[in-house]
Amino acid sequence: MNEGTQQRRGAAEPTELSFVREKLLKFQSKMLEDFEKRLSCMVEDVLQDLRQRELRAHEFRNFEIPNGGVSHNSVWHNRMSKQKVSNTAASDVSDIPNGHANGAKPAPSQGQKRSERRQLPDKVFVARESYLTALLQVEHMRTIYHIFYIILVMFLLNVIFYDYFVKGRIDLGLGTIRGGLKRLHWVFGVWLLEHVFVLALYYAFQGWAVVRHKLKQHNALQRFWSHSCLIMYISSQVVFCFVSTSLCLKFGLPFVSACVLLLESTRLLMKMHAFVRYNAPRVLAGKQKTDDDQEAAPAGRPFVPPVRSYVYYLFAPTLIYRDSYPRTSHIRWKFALNRLLEVVAVAFLYAFIHERHIHEHFGEYGREEVGPSKMILKLFGMMLPSAVIFLCGFYMILHSWLNFTSELLRFGDRMFYKDWWTSHTYDAYYRNWNVVVHDWLYEYVYKDMYMHVFKGSKVAASLSVFMISALVHEQVLGFALQMFFPVMFILFGVVGVALVYLMRSAPKVLGNMFLWFSLILGNGMLISLYAMEYYAKKNCDLSNETWTDHLVPAVWRCYN
Known part of the structure; x- marks a missing residue:
């Protein structure tokens, strides 16, 4: 009996060992296969970086740092921590910890290290060409x-x-251009008045700083004065925004003229806020000099940047305020003329696309019978023209126009965008597409939300940035077309935010392909839907008897 049991046990042990051995071999093969895949991906990334470095060294010489030096930070890097900024040549002596002007720094304590880790990096300006x-x-x-x-x-x-x-x-296309720029003289007049208002803000800020300094012995009066000025400042910004939008409706401006007025008003609002947001903490801290230590405040007065710095900033192609920026040595007039001609060429191209595609597809919308098949044909017929509008709009504004104004002002930092076309996630696309606006949102919205409102919540701060940006985009389009049709807000503030989180783990190739597919499809739908709504309001005799009639889209009311 015992011998039979022992024999059965002896036969079972090899079976169990073979089972365990088989499982271990499968596990080993899977581990090796996964390791080989990861290793091949890492090797491919390293080889790609080496090829990029070799290409930049031989072909893309303009990507290197202008002085020919080698930096551990790429010249295309946009932000640096305060500690790194203090180590560069453009640093301010007052930014060096504990005021060590000779560059020697004491070893930071653990609390200081934790504080530095929590600090978000700052925008840096470097003399460089556009991508x-x-x-x-x-x-x-x-x-x-x-x-x-x-x-x-x-x-x-x-x-x-x-x-x-x-x-x-x-x-x-001259008829289309003349129609789009109709009443442009009214826009120019409003633009001049807006600049008078913006210039008056500088002297109002200076007055606040001087009076606050005189009341330093009376804390209660000083706080009352500062709070009153803050309320007046916020009220003036609201009035500024309201007047620009209401004048757009009052003058009945066509689309292009309305876009010029609304975008310029938005730009000035952002510049005013950047100036106040950057200089108010310096006044509160009692700063006495500019960032580059070239000019100091008069004795007994708080420091306010000179008016020439403010005026230059108003026209400079950046929304981030600094007392000074990197400047080029001279103006390349041929380069500037080429950029201006590109702006004119793209404007004519837009007129051609409007006449031959947008008007041809949707000019009779509201009068003709439209079924599902015809609607699909119209939408897909606008995909490629919409892609051309998207790409040429980027090139005209972010490359040609900003480089043209930079050349005239000898503004050195031309990084208005990065290589967004290689992005494989929407995070990278939003960061690299429009660096000028993204820098402003990061410096004056995201950082304040992150540090003071949401107390370290990056998700909440990011969502607030998306919502504000989507609302401003929708406000410009809605008032320029004089309609309530929040397609831009939905595509940008809802679909765009969802794609940010959905595409974070996407592979590079598939992610980039999907990014371009979604951009072409989304812009085609965006332009088609706004064109349908515009021509439906124009062609259909619709009455707006109640306030709800303004909210229901005309594309629906025309056929229902």
Whole structure:
């Protein structure tokens, strides 16, 4: 009996050992397979970085630091911590911990290290060219640039032949441009008045600082004065925004003129807030000099930056205030003229696209019968023209126009965008697409929300930035088109935010492909829906008897 049991046990043990051995072998094979995949990805990333470095060293020489030095931080890096900023040549002596002007710093304590880790990095300005300016120095990229020139010429020939053989006259899109810029003289007049208001803000801020300094012996009066000025400042910003939007409706401005007025008003609002937000803490702290230590306040008075710094900032192509910026040595007039001609060329291209695509697809919307099949054809017929509008809008504003104004003002830091076209997540796309606006949102909205409102919650601070940005975009489009049709808010503030979190773990290739697919599809839907709503309001005889009639889209009321 015992011998039979022992034999059965002896036969079972090899079976169990073989089972365990088989499982271990499977586990080992899976581990090796996963390790090989990860190792190949890491090797590919390293090789890609080496190829990029070699390409930049040989072809993209303009990507290097202007003085020819080598920096541990890339010249395309946008922000640095305060400790790193204090180590650079552009640092302020007052920013060095404990006031060690000779550069020697004591070893930070553990509490100081924790405090420094919690500090968010600051915007830095470096003399550098725009990304596309450097890329177009390469012959291969310059060839692609020439191809786009030929595409523009083909658009021009298409419009010329269409106007001549169909309409019997050659217009070259001038009718569309004249219609879009109608009442531009009213816009220019409002623009001048707005700059008078913005300049008055500087002297109001100076008055607040001087009176506050004189009341330093009376704490209660000093707080009352500061709180009263804060209330007046907030009220003036609200009135400024209300007046610009109401004048847009009162003058009945066409779309282009309205966009010019609303965007310029938004730009000035952002600049005013940046100036006050940057300089108010310096007045409260009793700062006596500019950031570069070149000018000090008169004895017995608080420091306020000189008016020339403020005026230069108002026209500089940045929304981040500093007392001084990197400057170029001279103006390249040929470069500036080329950028201005590009702006004019893209404006004509937009006129051609409006006449031959947007108006052709949706000009009769509200009068013609529209079924599901016809609607799908219209939407997909606008996908490629909308992609051209999207890409040319980026190039015209963020590259051509900002480089043109930078060249005239000798503004050195031309990083208005990064290589957003290589992004594989919406996080990177939003950071790199419009660096000028993103820097302002980061410095004056995100950091304040993160430090003072949400107390360290990055998610809540990020969502507040998205909501504010979506509301401003919708406000500009809504008042420019004079309609309530919140498609921009939904696509940007809802769908865009969802894609940020959904695409964070996407592979690089698939993520980049999906990014471009969603951008082309989203812009096609955006432009098509706004065009349908615009022409539906224009073509349908709709009555607005109640306030709800203004909220119901005309595209729905026309056919229902």
